[in-house]
Amino acid sequence: MSLDLATTRRIAKLARIGLDDQEIEAVRAQLGGILGWIEILDEVDVEGVPPMVGTSVTTTLKPREDVVTDGNCQDKVLSNAPDREGPFFTVPKVVE
């Protein structure tokens, strides 16, 4: 299966990865190649087969108490922020 440029651009937009025209073309060709290879799955009959969800190895998930276990660590939360102002994360102005 091959991908067209418009679809490739749409995927890049959805993924929020900026790509220039040359990169879009390279990605289009490579994803097309991978998708072609994946077509092998067309020969598998999955009629009536349930999809695997999670890895189904563990038994039922264990509920826990709905209580606060952590908090009051604003400095830790902000310690890796690329840009902050006081107790806030900041980003470029988006609302005029």
Place this chain on the structure above:
Amino acid sequence: MLTDLTIAQASEGLRKKEFSAVELTKAHTDAVETLNGRINAYITVTSDLALEAAKKADAQLVSGDAPALTGIPLGIKDLFCTNGVRTTAASKIIGNFVPPYESTVTAKLLENGAIFLGKTNLDEFAMGSANLTSAFGGVENPWHRKGDPSVMVPGGSSGGSAAAVAAHIAMGATGTDTGGSIRQPAAYCGIVGLKPTYGRCSRWGTIAFASSLDQAGPMTRTVEDAAIMLTAMAGHDPKDSTCADIAVPDYRAACGRSLKGLRVGIPAEYRAPGMSEEILAVWQKGIDLLREAGCEIVDVSLPHTKYGLATYYIIAPAECSSNLARYDGVRFGERAEGATSLDDLYEKTRHNGFGEEVRRRILMGTYVLSAGYYDAYYLKAQKVRTLIQRDFTHAFEKVDVLLTPTAPTAAFARDEKPEDPVQMYLNDIFTVPASMAGQPAMSVPVALDSKGLPLGLQLIGKHFDEETIIAVGSALEKAAGFTARPDLRAGVSA
């Protein structure tokens, strides 16, 4: 030399006061200093912290209250968050990230007395099979072809961990395995690598790639050492709901267990077309050795094996595209300059911060999850995944463990890297099915090929039956008598 000891031997030596934890750690930090410039196994070296910790370990050893790994110097894959120590996932996008918390697995190792030498290199976000996608440069495999100085890849993604252990610049290391990232580099570097059952070790604090597949495990020079490390790493964690609340046995006790009457399955589908004669020969050698050790060899079939990789390359990118959505340059990590809007900030940050392979997988995952394609790709793959798991369930009705090659080839040279991503993905053809089904699996070094490079065999077990793969692995290791060491290692080429 202290750097030649196994974890089991060093632990005994420390307790008998033959040497101190400071001496043992110093031997390793010196070796890291000498060799890391060339091997590049560590992204971040923490020698000062290690030596401080070693002093505390010596005090603990004197007091007599010293847990199993007290004073043992380890390498930590740079995907495990370590409190106050930079954790990069080998990516530019979090190249200066300093976690204010400790992952559960590394916290357990610290509680058990382990000493961390540094953070080991990997493929960016654990996506790769040759450690060539790291933003911090490739890792050199300490092994070389006889009479050929070409730099070999260490495998991936846990390539730095594998190379560090093989070169004796760590006694053991942590790895993570999503589709083979512990087992394949272990095979390429001639060491032991164990991927536990999905849910055996907590994923909390480990940077996520594909959450339904990721699993942490030990990488060591012996099966016994892997058992010692796994005992410390495994166990329930309330912070990871997929982490099983099942008691952790003393895995070391499984080493040397009798194999009389144990049934070892040989899956016909792993005899892939075009497979090298040498891989087939080492597989046959493993079969013969286990038969001599008292095992019954049984032919089995895993009919959906050939669909494993294609299924993996839908599911893993899908989960990765979701997990990596958090790297947007807002709350942590690198932020691109000069953005004119919020979308522009995301797009520039993610373009500049992610390498080519990571971008490719995010885009692939975005595509297979996007409206109109979800059923055709993702849902279909999840159904095939059920069939792959059923193959294992059926096989394990007849046998206790499976024996297969770990990888289709020995390590390849850095300049032989395939240009086609699909060719690179084929390295994981034998490791991916066990990952898809959540089975525990281990690679054990068995022989050298005609060029002098190590080859490994893989043991795949039943869910939560790491003990049987450890028992069989220790017997295989003993029978194979693999004692070869790479030419590039501590004390040799120093």
